[in-house]
Amino acid sequence: MDWDSLQYFLMVARHGTLARAGQALHVDATTVSRRISALESALQQTLFERAPTGFVLTAAGRALVPHAEAMAAAAARIHSAGEGGAALSGQLRISVSEGFGGSFIAPRLAAFVAAHPELEIDLVASSGFLNPSRREADMAVLLARPRKGPLITRKLADxxxxxxxxxxxxxxxxxxxxxxxxxxxxxxxxxxxxxxxxxxxxxxxxxxxxxxxxxxxxxxxxxxxxxxxxxxxxxxxxxxxxxxxxxxxxxxxxxxARAFWLALHRDIAPQPRIRAFIDWLDAEVQAARTLFIPAPGKLS
CATH class of the missing domain: 3.40.190.10 (Periplasmic binding protein-like II)
Structure with a gap:
């Protein structure tokens, strides 16, 4: 199984439609459809259910995702080594609460974008969260620590x-x-x-x-x-x-008192794009810690 085929599979798994996957891969939807059909034929398994709302992973598809993610991480490491640690690329989707995403991350994101111009960044800042366990997002900043799922979780900030x-x-x-x-x-x-x-x-x-x-x-x-x-x-x-x-x-x-919790699927944790964003977010949160918990007597 070659990595090129799995890239198409991963993009459809992440985006849910042929059109959005094609945009991420810079090809047309017909090419994506053809590559997915060829992969399913080669594996003799149905990887996606074709639903009115898009493509939904089957049990076989969900089982393939961790292997595809591992190959993506390996490919990124090889690319980084070959380019002397140069540009990260690919898509990064972060699910956050509206307040934290809109008022804290968004105004500070320019520096991260400038450092990694080849990354495509989706900041999903809304009422509700996408689920990293179901591969709806690469990571999520949540209001409570998740108790289930193949996730790595830790407190981001009080x-x-x-x-x-x-x-x-x-x-x-x-x-x-x-x-x-x-x-x-x-x-x-x-x-x-x-x-x-x-x-x-x-x-x-x-x-x-x-x-x-x-x-x-x-x-x-x-x-x-x-x-x-x-x-x-x-x-x-x-x-x-x-x-x-x-x-x-x-x-x-x-x-x-409340807290933000960072959650990401354990299979993608080693990927360079993931580590880069987490390191950047940790630094921003640390630098702005007095915004999150104002000093006594200093009411914001």
Whole structure:
């Protein structure tokens, strides 16, 4: 079995459609289809189910993925050695929460892109996570440590959340400090409770038992804008609110603690592109550690 055939298989497994796999390989979808059919014929196995939404791995396909990933890692090492440790290439797909991906990774990504211009990077920053166990992403930054699957996991960073109010509503600042929030009549901004994508986001009760949001969004970036715009008060990650002059933290003695967890499939962990991104992300997180957990008395 040659590596060239397995590249086509891996791209379809990662992207789910012939068209997207073809784009990643810089060939047309017909070529990808022909190569997949030839590989299935050679192996005398069906590797993908053809579904309306795309190509889904069969049991035989899932069994082949670790071997293909191992060959990809070996090919990358050979390429790197041959080029004197030069450019990494291929696709890198990272699944992250909307807040962390949009406000922390995205503004800092230019340096990594400049260092590795031949990498194709998919930053999937949304409400919900892709699953590295099912090869939906190369790695994920999650709100809780996964307990199942062939994954390598570790804590990436602890972070704090606090209660924030619009900076120009000083009357709200005084009211929130003086009385239970539920008795002030001040609107509370938060998540839509019946579509929370992670239980770690159900934290209003840690501000006050039974506290409910009357202005809700599934997007933490939308919540930040609503609070800054004067719609109400709400809980935000400190790293997301930091440096925004339209926001003020109130009840500075109330802190909610959470953590980000890094997860990746163990078969791809040795790949140079994976190691390079993790090393870069670790360095960025370490450099910005005071954003994640502000020093006592320094409210962001």
């Amino acid at each position: 972070y704090s959340l606090g209660l924030y109010a619009p900076a120009d509503r000083r009357d709200w600042h005084r009211a929130v400090e003086a009385a239970p929030l539920s008795r002030t009549g001040i609107p509370v901004v938060g998540y839509v409770p019946d579509i929370l994508y992670a239980p770690e986001l159900d934290y209003l009760g840690e501000i006050e038992p039974g506290l409910r949001a009357g202005i809700r969004s599934s997007s933490i970036l939308a919540q930040r804008r609503m609070i800054a715009g004067g719609a109400g008060v709400g809980v935000l990650p400190c790293f997301l609110a930091a440096g925004d002059p339209a926001l003020v933290r109130v009840r500075g003695d109330q802190t909610i």
